[in-house]
Amino acid sequence: MKDELRIGRELLYLTREEVMKTGFTEEDILGLTRDALVAHGTKDYEMPAKIGVHPYKEVFFHAMPAYVPAKEAVGMKWIECYPQNPERFGLPQTTGLLVLNDVASGCPVAVMDATWITSMRTPAVTVLAAEALHPRPEAFGMFGCGVQGIEHCKFVVHRLKNLKKIYIHDIREAAMDRLIREVQPLIDVEIVKGKSPEAVTKSCQVLSSATVILLDPLAVVKDEWVSKGQTLLPCDLNTFWDPVTSSRADKYIVDSAEEHRLFADMGYFPDGLPEIACETGEVVAGTAKGRESAEELIVCSNIGMAVCDVVVGRAVLDRALEMKMGRKLPL
Numbered sequence: 335m336k337d338e339l340r341i342g343r344e345l346l347y348l349t350r351e352e353v354m355k356t357g358f359t360e361e362d363i364l365g366l367t368r369d370a371l372v373a374h375g376t377k378d379y380e381m382p383a384k385i386g387v388h389p390y391k392e393v394f395f396h397a398m399p400a401y402v403p404a405k406e407a408v409g410m411k412w413i414e415c416y417p418q419n420p421e422r423f424g425l426p427q428t429t430g431l432l433v434l435n436d437v438a439s440g441c442p443v444a445v446m447d448a449t450w451i452t453s454m455r456t457p458a459v460t461v462l463a464a465e466a467l468h469p470r471p472e473a474f475g476m477f478g479c480g481v482q483g484i485e486h487c488k489f490v491v492h493r494l495k496n497l498k499k500i501y502i503h504d505i506r507e508a509a510m511d512r513l514i515r516e517v518q519p520l521i522d523v524e525i526v527k528g529k530s531p532e533a534v535t536k537s538c539q540v541l542s543s544a545t546v547i548l549l550d551p552l553a554v555v556k557d558e559w560v561s562k563g564q565t566l567l568p569c570d571l572n573t574f575w576d577p578v579t580s581s582r583a584d585k586y587i588v589d590s591a592e593e594h595r596l597f598a599d600m601g602y603f604p605d606g607l608p609e610i611a612c613e614t615g616e617v618v619a620g621t622a623k624g625r626e627s628a629e630e631l632i633v634c635s636n637i638g639m640a641v642c643d644v645v646v647g648r649a650v651l652d653r654a655l656e657m658k659m660g661r662k663l664p665l
């Protein structure tokens with residue numbers, strides 16, 4: 335980096351398009367995200383729980399700092415979640431910026447759009463967790479067919495090699511149509527519109543949800559539809575699934591116990607935070623047990639960790655500098 339950037343004098347600014355043009359594939363993102371999860375699972379990181387501000391009910395901004403020594407990656411994502419954005423403004427519900435710093439001097443070295451990184455590292459976490467917890471399902475279910483739903487369907491085929499079908503569900507028909515239009519030409523596994531949340535839940539061994547994050551659970555999926563042996567991987571905290579399911583699961587695994595406790599303190603688990611078995615990174619790193627029997631019901635809640643953002647962001651920065659992309663701005 336020192337050869338390409340006058341550290342302390344300038345930083346590199348990358349737009350969303352430039353970040354995407356660095357050309358990282360889904361496999362690359364899976365590799366980088368795995369490294370970040372292993373660093374987390376082996377406790378080789380620093381990442382305080384997100385702090386946030388909340389201009390209205392149900393919206394949040396989060397400050398997400400992290401340091402991953404093994405990757406010389408340090409920085410902070412500043413991300414918002416405005417669930418009404420698509421409807422009100424035709425804008426994504428999640429947008430943000432990533433700031434990266436030089437580990438040696440501390441100086442800022444990059445500011446880049448974090449929307450694409452978020453949309454890629456999130457399904458990578460789901461899929462790496464699914465691979466560790468339930469590697470050979472025949473059917474995968476996806477609730478929510480927006481930005482995250484689309485990327486989840488693209489990523490899932492990279493690791494769940496036995497898949498025969500992907501069932502999708504969204505309250506908006508147009509979102510399901512768009513997902514099929516965009517993703518089906520890219521993957522061999524058939525994507526099918528589920529008839530109802532109940533039908534999708536009962537048809538799949540592994541399921542994920544990326545809908546909205548609300549203080550009070552919507553509990554769209556009733557607990558009685560969920561059976562032993564399934565693996566549920568929500569990206570939307572405790573909103574979509576009946577909270578009873580997480581509490582009665584044989585294992586409730588989370589990406590960050592500290593983050594989940596913070597969300598519980600903010601009021602996101604009105605019925606109480608279920609007992610946490612271990613963290614996703616520990617399962618991926620092999621330092622904690624994942625699935626121990628075919629009958630176990632496992633819920634693995636991944637709310638998003640800055641360690642993943644800074645590791646992917648650092649790789650994007652290095653590649654962008656190599657490719658001479660982006661604008662250098664004076665400090």
Ligand SMILES: NC(=O)c1ccc[n+]([C@@H]2O[C@H](COP(=O)([O-])OP(=O)(O)OC[C@H]3O[C@@H](n4cnc5c(N)ncnc54)[C@H](O)[C@@H]3O)[C@@H](O)[C@H]2O)c1
Pocket residue numbers: 415420426427428452453456477478479480481482483503504505506509543544545546547552554568569570636637638639
């Ligand atoms: N865990 C993480 O790391 C992480 C990262 C990014 C986003 N998220 C969360 O994932 C969720 C989705 O994000 P996105 O960027 O894909 O948003 P998006 O707006 O692009 O898509 C959300 C989709 O969910 C659908 N939906 C809403 N309520 C539904 C319901 N009751 N049943 C079925 N479908 C429903 C919407 O119609 C929409 O198509 C948000 O809650 C966001 O905060 C989590």
